[in-house]
Amino acid sequence: MITNKVPISSRGISIPISLLQNAKPHITIAEFCTETATPSPSPPDKGVVTDFLINKCGMTEKDVSKVFKRHKGLLHKSSQNLEEGLELLSECGLTTPAQIRKAVLYNPNIFLYKSVGKFKSRLSVLRSIMKKEDICKIVMINSTILNYSEDKLRSAFSLLQRLGVEGEALSKLVARQPRLLTTTEESVIESFKVAEGLGLEKGSQIFGHALRNILGTGKEKIDRKLQCLRNLGFSEKQISELSSRKPWILGISEEKLKRNVDFLVKSVGFSLDDFVRYTPLFTCSLEKRMIPRFRVMEALKCMKVLETERISPNIIVRLPDKRFLEKYVNWNTESSPALRDIYYGGKAERVDNWQGDMQ
Numbered sequence: 001m002i003t004n005k006v007p008i009s010s011r012g013i014s015i016p017i018s019l020l021q022n023a024k025p026h027i028t029i030a031e032f033c034t035e036t037a038t039p040s041p042s043p044p045d046k047g048v049v050t051d052f053l054i055n056k057c058g059m060t061e062k063d064v065s066k067v068f069k070r071h072k073g074l075l076h077k078s079s080q081n082l083e084e085g086l087e088l089l090s091e092c093g094l095t096t097p098a099q100i101r102k103a104v105l106y107n108p109n110i111f112l113y114k115s116v117g118k119f120k121s122r123l124s125v126l127r128s129i130m131k132k133e134d135i136c137k138i139v140m141i142n143s144t145i146l147n148y149s150e151d152k153l154r155s156a157f158s159l160l161q162r163l164g165v166e167g168e169a170l171s172k173l174v175a176r177q178p179r180l181l182t183t184t185e186e187s188v189i190e191s192f193k194v195a196e197g198l199g200l201e202k203g204s205q206i207f208g209h210a211l212r213n214i215l216g217t218g219k220e221k222i223d224r225k226l227q228c229l230r231n232l233g234f235s236e237k238q239i240s241e242l243s244s245r246k247p248w249i250l251g252i253s254e255e256k257l258k259r260n261v262d263f264l265v266k267s268v269g270f271s272l273d274d275f276v277r278y279t280p281l282f283t284c285s286l287e288k289r290m291i292p293r294f295r296v297m298e299a300l301k302c303m304k305v306l307e308t309e310r311i312s313p314n315i316i317v318r319l320p321d322k323r324f325l326e327k328y329v330n331w332n333t334e335s336s337p338a339l340r341d342i343y344y345g346g347k348a349e350r351v352d353n354w355q356g357d358m359q
Contacts, residue, residue, distance in 0.1 A: 046068075099140055179212070179216075194219050199243075222250050290317075297328065
C-alpha cells in the first residue's frame with residue numbers, strides 16, 4: 001500500500017507530504033555559502049561617459065545626445081572599454097578631434113567591441129596592404145570594417161589583386177569603396193566588368209566612384225538606366241561620355257532622370273548636350289531650385305531686362321541662392337516684391353502644374 005507519509009528520522013516519526021509541500025524554509029541557500037561572489041565593476045554614470053565623449057572624442061552635447069539615443073549600450077561600458085576604443089582609433093590613424101568625432105558619431109559601437117585584440121589583428125591585415133592615411137579614411141567612414149575576419153579581409157584583397165589592382169592604387173580604391181572588402185566575390189567581379197565596360201581605368205578615382213554606384217545598384221538596374229537614357233534621346237556617344245566622366249549619374253533613379261530631362265527639354269528648351277555639359281541638371285531639385293528660378297527668369301524676359309533670351313543652365317544649377325536672389329530678384333526696389341512672390345511661389349509649385357502652364 002502506498003502511504004502519503006515519509007519517515008524523516010530514526011525515531012520513526014513521519015510527516016504528511018502535504019505539510020512538506022507547504023512548508024517554508026527558514027534557512028536560505030545563501031546561508032550555506034562560505035564565500036561571497038565578487039561583484040562586477042559598475043559601469044560609469046552618464047556624466048562620466050558624456051565627459052569622455054566631449055573631452056576626448058571632440059563631440060558636442062548635441063552629438064552626445066544623438067549617440068545615447070541610438071546606442072544605449074554605451075552607458076554600460078566601463079572606463080577601460082572607452083579608453084581601449086579610443087586607443088584603437090588612434091592606431092588606425094585617427095588622432096585629431098574632428099577625425100575621432102566623425103568615426104564615433106558614425107559608429108559608436110567602436111566602444112562596444114568585446115575584444116579589442118581581435119580588431120587589432122584585423123587592423124594589421126589592413127596595414128599590410130593599405131597606406132596609413134587610407135586606413136584612417138576607411139575607419140573614419142566605416143569602422144564596421146573591423147567586424148570582418150582576417151580571412152575575409154585577406155581573401156577580398158587577394159581578389160582585387162587578381163583583378164589587376166595593386167599597390168597604392170589598391171589602397172586608394174578600397175579607401176574610396178570599403179564595400180569591396182565586405183561584399184561577395186561575385187558582386188565584385190561583376191562590378192569590375194561593368195565599370196570596365198564603361199571605359200574606366202582600373203584604380204583611377206573615377207573607377208572607384210563608379211564601383212560605389214554599381215555595387216549599390218547592380219548590373220541589371222545599371223543596364224535599365226542606360227536604356228532609359230537611350231529612350232530619352234541620348235546618343236551612344238553622349239551616354240558613353242556621361243558614364244565615363246560622371247558615373248554617379250548611374251545611381252540616379254529612372255524616375256528622376258525622366259522628370260528632369262522631360263521638364264528641362266520640353267518645357268524650358270534645353271538640349272541634351274546641355275545635360276552632358278552641365279550634369280547637375282540631372283540631380284537638382286525641380287520644385288526647390290529649378291522651377292522657382294525659371295519662373296523668375298521668364299518674368300525678367302517679359303520685362304525685357306535680360307541681356308539674352310536664352311537662360312543659361314549655369315545660372316539655374318550653379319549660382320548660389322544668395323547670389324541668385326541678389327542678381328535677379330532683389331535688384332530693383334520696384335519689381336522686387338513681385339519677383340519675390342514669383343520666386344517663393346515657385347517653390348510650392350508642383351512639376352505637373354508648371355508643365356501644364358507651359359503647354
